[in-house]
Amino acid sequence: MIRDEAIDPAPLHHKSVAIIGFGNQGRAQALNLRDSGVVVRIGLRPGSPRAAEVRAEGFDVLTPGEAAEPADLVMLLAPDERLASIYDELLPSLAPGAAIGFSHGLAIHFGLIRPRHDLDVVMVAPKGPGTALRSLYEAGKGMVALAAVSQDASGHAWQLALAYARAIGCGRAGVIRSTFEEECVADLFNEQAVVWGAVPAILQAGFDTLVAAGVQPEVAYLECVSELKLLAELVEARGLAGTAEAISNTAELGALLGGERLVNSRLKAEMSAVLEEIQAGRFARQLSDEANADYPRLRAARNQARKTSLEQARKALLGDA
Ligand SMILES: NC(=O)c1ccc[n+]([C@@H]2O[C@H](COP(=O)([O-])OP(=O)(O)OC[C@H]3O[C@@H](n4cnc5c(N)ncnc54)[C@H](OP(=O)(O)O)[C@@H]3O)[C@@H](O)[C@H]2O)c1
Known part of the structure; x- marks a missing residue:
């Protein structure tokens, strides 16, 4: 530093x-x-x-x-x-x-x-x-x-x-x-495979799983989405080890068992594949193609994201904020 x-x-x-x-x-x-x-x-x-x-x-x-x-x-x-x-x-x-x-x-x-x-x-x-x-x-x-x-x-x-x-x-x-390479590759990897790619996708998947099992959407939202802020604040303040210590034994054991089950060798192999594609320049080409075509994927995804039942649950809980 x-x-x-x-x-x-x-x-x-x-x-x-x-x-x-x-x-x-x-x-x-x-x-x-x-x-x-x-x-x-x-x-x-x-x-x-x-x-x-x-x-x-x-x-x-x-x-x-x-x-x-x-x-x-x-x-x-x-x-x-x-x-x-x-x-x-x-x-x-x-x-x-x-x-x-x-x-x-x-x-x-x-x-x-x-x-x-x-x-x-x-x-x-x-x-x-x-x-x-x-x-x-x-x-x-x-x-x-x-x-x-x-x-x-x-x-x-x-x-x-x-x-x-x-x-x-x-x-x-x-x-x-x-280096330009290190910053670029690590940044793109995080965006695709960790904070901005995987986390929102897993929040959505968790929400969908609970709702499909009959849980009220507002309850599913509170459980699967709202608590992310608490996690982020704890990780920022205390690190991953401190976060595990700060939660109840129930949550800690559940997190241990669930984390091991979900973040398995298949997911890690997929992460490595994402990284290799980034390094090979595939994503840079996809980004240029998307821009040259005037962002069809991004426009469609933005429209779709506003219409999900997760967004409706959020509005029901928080209003239009
Ligand atoms: N988002 C972040 O906070 C963040 C964090 C770290 C690094 N970065 C990096 O910082 C850089 C800037 O990202 P950003 O998110 O700040 O960008 P941004 O907010 O999307 O940039 C918007 C600005 O770029 C101008 N612009 C767009 N197309 C242009 C063109 N063809 N000719 C001239 N100006 C054009 C826009 O012009 P108009 O005013 O005419 O619309 C606007 O003033 C990127 O390299 C990004 O990876 C961003």
Whole structure:
């Protein structure tokens, strides 16, 4: 873990940073950078619905090219599957010897972008959403980040990545030196096979199993979905071992028996298969295909998810919140 005390902020002194995109990460990183004294320029595509929000935060609204032209570091903070076309459009505006930066390794690791040889290419990937990156910074805290360099044209790219991590507040929590490959593969694996892929799917399957057996949907929701927050808070505060100690003997023994039964060798083999496919670039291709076809799978899944009996149970319990 590299923390603020070991990070020299000087590589960003008297430098300007262009942030391309003002979404989850773009907004948070831009505000944190500015509060750390860094000159920030925001680049938005013409007609962006976020232009008013950018102005309301006190920034000028520039095109990506206008923002990038005078910048020493251009952070590409738009959806990963769009970054290659954004980079192609920006290329004439990138000053010789400038740096480009990412918050996820996919576009570089899977070769969607092949950067010009005079550019430094860095990554600072906060390990959490932009809203938390911002609120932690405002509270005087920070979020852990992975940082990496994939092209060091200047010889100073690593120092720049660290100074950037510090300016967005990540040095307060700690920065881990990584690679674009490691960050990208581990992040995609978690998204597909652990927290964002497996957990919601198992909540849904558990809910469906109870409801099919005649349990009221609201009761099934309380048991299978609502308690996730308690688990997350316990794991955060006490770790996995501490969590097992914090629950009743009934829950602890049940968790032991059920966990062994469900997370079996078949599931582990499937996890390894998911990992191998990610490493081979299959998912990166699927993401590009999905974007090129204007997101048919994502649109259908979002529509479907709103109509499930699990969502109806949630509304019955919580209203439309
Ligand atoms: N979500 C997270 O909190 C999180 C966490 C860690 C790392 N990351 C990484 O951070 C990066 C940004 O992700 P994000 O979730 O912050 O993205 P996001 O919120 O989806 O980004 C939205 C912004 O990107 C702009 N944009 C979309 N397509 C564009 C295009 N073709 N040209 C120019 N701008 C375009 C949008 O423009 P409009 O304003 O015109 O709509 C908007 O300003 C990704 O590499 C992601 O993997 C994200």
